[in-house]
Amino acid sequence: MSKALFIVDVQNDFTEGGALAVDGGDAVAERITRYLEGHAGDYAIIIASRDWHDGDNDNGGHFSSEPDYVHSWPPHCVAGTEGAEYDPGLDTSAVTHHVKKGQGKPAYSAFEGTTDDGMTVAQLLEEHGVIEADVTGLTTDYCVRTTALDAIDHGRHVRLFTDLVAGVAEESSEAALAELAHAGAELTESGARETVDE
Known part of the structure; x- marks a missing residue:
């Protein structure tokens, strides 16, 4: 039975100091790295996605000078910039496939992206x-x-590691976890938190 690991958008613009930084982003990068040290061999493929937006347009309304932080955002993860690169705390050496998404359009799910x-x-x-x-x-x-949600829609059994994610806001993150559980995802912990926080 083959398994895949998704590492979604662990990029500089989403971690501390970035254009759309979330609290705990750097810690998530480090915990994923620690998890990979012991578990990379558990997976047939390891897919890392990145926002990879155009720098010369609003990416289909995704970028805005007056963002609502729901459907529009300040410019972030512009292709070729430091903000679009992986957080330095994330070791990508075990990643088998790199996926870019949002090239000229809004894109949230890794399923909207493609490899090079x-x-x-x-x-x-x-x-x-x-x-x-x-x-x-x-x-x-x-x-x-x-x-x-897209992985579930594509018929896969999904586990979400709650200690290897961080959200924009507490309320919306809790709602997302509840929605995923209702859709059939298994919410669990990876165990990486203990080792990285010691």
């Missing part, structure tokens, strides 16, 4: 016979939520 050679996430899961998907990353209430 044009493969979709759905195609990767099919090609590798993936039955189960574990989801980590940023942010709980947006890109993690939509990626996990």
